[in-house]
Amino acid sequence: MAGPMKARARMRGNYTDIRVLMSHPMETGLRKSKGKVVPKHFIRNLTVKLNGKTVVEGEISQAVSRNPVFSFRVGGAKKGDKVEISWLDNKGDTNKTETAVA
Amino acid sequence: MDEARRVVLRGAGATGMLAAALAAGLLKPERAIAASWNKAAFDSKSTVDALQKMGAANPQNTGDIVIEAPEIAENGAVVPIEISSKVPGTTSIAVLVEKNPQPLAGQFQFMAGALPFVKVNVKMGGSSLVRVVAQAGGKYYTATKEIKVTLGGCGG
Numbered sequence: 001m002a003g004p005m006k007a008r009a010r011m012r013g014n015y016t017d018i019r020v021l022m023s024h025p026m027e028t029g030l031r032k033s034k035g036k037v038v039p040k041h042f043i044r045n046l047t048v049k050l051n052g053k054t055v056v057e058g059e060i061s062q063a064v065s066r067n068p069v070f071s072f073r074v075g076g077a078k079k080g081d082k083v084e085i086s087w088l089d090n091k092g093d094t095n096k097t098e099t100a101v102a
Numbered sequence: 103m104d105e106a107r108r109v110v111l112r113g114a115g116a117t118g119m120l121a122a123a124l125a126a127g128l129l130k131p132e133r134a135i136a137a138s139w140n141k142a143a144f145d146s147k148s149t150v151d152a153l154q155k156m157g158a159a160n161p162q163n164t165g166d167i168v169i170e171a172p173e174i175a176e177n178g179a180v181v182p183i184e185i186s187s188k189v190p191g192t193t194s195i196a197v198l199v200e201k202n203p204q205p206l207a208g209q210f211q212f213m214a215g216a217l218p219f220v221k222v223n224v225k226m227g228g229s230s231l232v233r234v235v236a237q238a239g240g241k242y243y244t245a246t247k248e249i250k251v252t253l254g255g256c257g258g
Contacts (some may be wrong), residue, residue: 071221
């Protein structure tokens with residue numbers, strides 16, 4: 001069910017900019033399709049790791065837009081450092097991706 | 103705690119059937135997910151209530167939280183909000199859209215060199231104050247920005 005996920009990490013002077021795109025419907029439970037309420041289906045947890053160490057943990061709700069895009073910034077990263085990002089949704093579905101700092 | 107989380111994620115990958123069962127409403131999702139998620143705060147229907155459930159009642163106003171967002175958003179389904187906190191020692195940032203049915207949209211914890219910065223797209227049901235709450239040294243600080251929405255992001 002989980003669609004593709006994209007991430008990019010780039011050095012920007014004194015910090016590294018990490019961007020991630022997650023493919024997810026992020027259903028609010030309020031929308032109707034053909035007269036039926038579409039049940040809530042949204043990412044709840046996300047984790048960003050730099051070289052295996054957690055740097056950002058997020059708890060989010062259905063109020064985050066469909067196919068969520070996030071930017072984060074970390075200090076002290078070098079080119080080639082490994083960035084891993086994963087998410088978990090309210091149905092137990094999960095996905096992850098990794099990239100290297102460029 | 104982190105290790106337990108990995109196990110949950112790995113387990114979740116191997117349980118496509120479980121996901122199908124969940125989709126069919128056979129199991130309650132709340133029970134299947136062990137990763138921390140502040141359900142009480144996310145389910146709160148008012149900002150005051152959500153802040154209380156986050157343990158952040160009566161945060162102090164500050165000019166040190168920068169919220170960059172459009173004054174007028176044409177499409178409430180995708181409202182980009184960029185937040186950075188200049189409050190020294192900020193460890194977490196929460197975003198609340200005050201007039202949404204459940205105001206709390208997300209909460210982010212920063213550690214091990216992460217800067218107190220996040221950019222996120224949120225849905226807004228209509229024009230509303232967007233409130234950001236930052237935690238620093240056990241205290242809570244807040245700032246708001248009014249965003250006008252010309253087309254709602256919830257429902258049809």
